[in-house]
Amino acid sequence: MKSIKKITCIGAGYVGGPTMSVIAQKNPNVEVTVVDVNTARIAGWNDENLDNLPVYEPGLDGVVGEARGRNLFFSTDVDKAIDEADMIFISVNTPTKTYGKGKGQAADLKYIELCARQIAAVAKSDKIVVEKSTLPVRTAEALKSILDNTGNGVNFHILSNPEFLAEGTAVTDLHNPDRVLIGGENAEAIEALVQVYEAWVPRERILTTNLWSSELSKLVANAFLAQRVSSINAISELCEVTGANVDEVSRAIGHDSRIGAKFLKASVGFGGSCFQKDILNLVYIARSYNLTAVADYWEQVIILNDHQKVRFAENIIKTLYNTVNGKNIAFLGWAFKKDTNDTRESAAIYVADHLLDEEANVIVYDPKVPAEQIYKDLDYLGTRSPEENRRLVRVVNDPYEALSGAHAAAVLTEWDEFKDYDWAKIKETMKRPSFVFDGRKLLGRTELEELGFIYYAIGE
Numbered sequence: 001m002k003s004i005k006k007i008t009c010i011g012a013g014y015v016g017g018p019t020m021s022v023i024a025q026k027n028p029n030v031e032v033t034v035v036d037v038n039t040a041r042i043a044g045w046n047d048e049n050l051d052n053l054p055v056y057e058p059g060l061d062g063v064v065g066e067a068r069g070r071n072l073f074f075s076t077d078v079d080k081a082i083d084e085a086d087m088i089f090i091s092v093n094t095p096t097k098t099y100g101k102g103k104g105q106a107a108d109l110k111y112i113e114l115c116a117r118q119i120a121a122v123a124k125s126d127k128i129v130v131e132k133s134t135l136p137v138r139t140a141e142a143l144k145s146i147l148d149n150t151g152n153g154v155n156f157h158i159l160s161n162p163e164f165l166a167e168g169t170a171v172t173d174l175h176n177p178d179r180v181l182i183g184g185e186n187a188e189a190i191e192a193l194v195q196v197y198e199a200w201v202p203r204e205r206i207l208t209t210n211l212w213s214s215e216l217s218k219l220v221a222n223a224f225l226a227q228r229v230s231s232i233n234a235i236s237e238l239c240e241v242t243g244a245n246v247d248e249v250s251r252a253i254g255h256d257s258r259i260g261a262k263f264l265k266a267s268v269g270f271g272g273s274c275f276q277k278d279i280l281n282l283v284y285i286a287r288s289y290n291l292t293a294v295a296d297y298w299e300q301v302i303i304l305n306d307h308q309k310v311r312f313a314e315n316i317i318k319t320l321y322n323t324v325n326g327k328n329i330a331f332l333g334w335a336f337k338k339d340t341n342d343t344r345e346s347a348a349i350y351v352a353d354h355l356l357d358e359e360a361n362v363i364v365y366d367p368k369v370p371a372e373q374i375y376k377d378l379d380y381l382g383t384r385s386p387e388e389n390r391r392l393v394r395v396v397n398d399p400y401e402a403l404s405g406a407h408a409a410a411v412l413t414e415w416d417e418f419k420d421y422d423w424a425k426i427k428e429t430m431k432r433p434s435f436v437f438d439g440r441k442l443l444g445r446t447e448l449e450e451l452g453f454i455y456y457a458i459g460e
């Protein structure tokens with residue numbers, strides 16, 4: 001197989017954008033074009049001002065700045081990019097279905113299929129097609145069926161190359177991955193993709209498997225990670241009633257090298273575009289093979305996570321004398337984790353929704369999430385009218401303004417800056433008694449209690 005000269009990636013989102021930027025950075029002799037139907041997104045990727053990239057990730061501006069215009073291009077001309085490429089990554093969204101069979105569980109594969117059909121229609125030369133999106137096991141079979149039946153004599157090889165980056169650390173994860181996973185049937189096609197990654201990833205960290213193992217491993221990796229968070233969150237509730245401290249329990253068990261220390265941080269609940277979607281998908285697949293015990297086992301990870309979000313909101317209501325009606329609750333953070341502007345499935349959305357049902361006034365400050373996104377997230381739930389959401393929720397650009405006059409502060413995202421605020425000054429401006437509900441175990445209990453706050457943290 002000749003070495004790859006031109007790569008196209010369909011989908012310029014949180015995965016396609018950063019992943020291709022790093023591939024281009026590390027392979028200056030390969031031309032990489034990222035295409036998307038979303039013109040605003042492509043305009044953002046092409047913005048002269050690197051602060052305006054559509055995805056916020058520490059270090060991404062430097063990578064894009066280095067490669068863009070040299071061998072990294074962003075475009076809306078999908079057909080042209082397909083036509084010219086030797087290798088095409090598909091990195092489009094695969095959300096949970098909101099209609100029809102599998103609604104609320106199965107992955108919606110319409111965008112993937114559209115890409116396959118477009119590739120089939122446009123390609124005039126042989127291509128390697130790489131699944132970068134997270135997909136149900138055996139999706140490659142459907143892609144193959146579409147691509148092998150064009151009748152135009154073009155040969156396609158399909159590879160699975162799931163992405164394991166985490167948001168907020170995407171650039172360091174891409175620069176230094178624990179492993180790169182490539183699944184496929186054709187040795188030459190696999191080797192062509194191995195060569196792209198070998199530009200910076202040591203060979204022993206590039207794992208190759210068959211297609212189905214690769215597709216399934218991605219769902220399983222996310223399920224295992226999320227399961228750890230739900231496991232420690234389940235223990236956090238037990239800690240609260242027994243006097244144990246969940247951080248101490250995490251430290252104690254995490255020192256066991258068989259358990260390991262990572263992903264044991266109790267929280268208000270995991271969010272993000274991947275964990276819930278991928279577990280629901282795993283549950284759906286297991287059920288579709290009649291593996292009821294398997295499906296029930298993994299579903300419990302989601303049930304516990306939902307419970308944790310509700311529990312956090314209910315504790316706020318209970319502690320504020322069983323009513324939050326007309327009370328000001330200042331939210332510190334809206335993103336699903338720190339160092340990202342992504343809010344998909346963020347716990348903050350659900351906690352806010354619960355408090356708004358009780359007619360609380362929610363004032364939100366997040367360093368990276370704009371007001372329109374916060375309203376969009378709440379409107380999307382459909383719990384109340386957009387007017388009602390705007391009446392009850394105020395978004396501010398200054399954390400001190402959010403906290404001034406608040407009955408309680410709720411920490412929903414673990415942004416580092418929250419630790420550095422002048423909490424003594426904040427105490428002066430908040431209503432008394434002044435409550436802090438720390439959903440991230442970020443702030444120091446001793447310091448806040450010394451200042452006179454009433455401090456609640458998950459798992460204490």
Ligand code: NAD
Pocket residue numbers: 010011012013014015016035036037038041078091092093094111114115132133134135163164165166167273274
């Ligand atoms: P995203 O929504 O940010 O980006 C997807 C992009 O694809 C959108 O900009 C959309 O306009 C574009 N698109 C959809 N259909 C298209 C088409 N037919 N032609 C051109 N463009 C099209 O999604 P994302 O977060 O980048 O996730 C992409 C995939 O990667 C998903 O399968 C996801 O599960 C997986 N993944 C995501 C993460 C993550 O951290 N976000 C990590 C690993 C894997």
Ligand code: UDX
Pocket residue numbers: 163164165166167168222225229262263264265266267268269270271272273274275336337
């Ligand atoms: C996840 C996977 O980590 C990544 O490998 C995959 O490619 C995409 O899905 P992401 O969702 O971006 O990445 O972030 P992650 O760091 O996994 O955090 C997910 C959620 O779990 C966040 O809401 C985070 O705050 C929460 N979390 C994580 C905890 O509550 N406790 C922990 O110990 C770890």
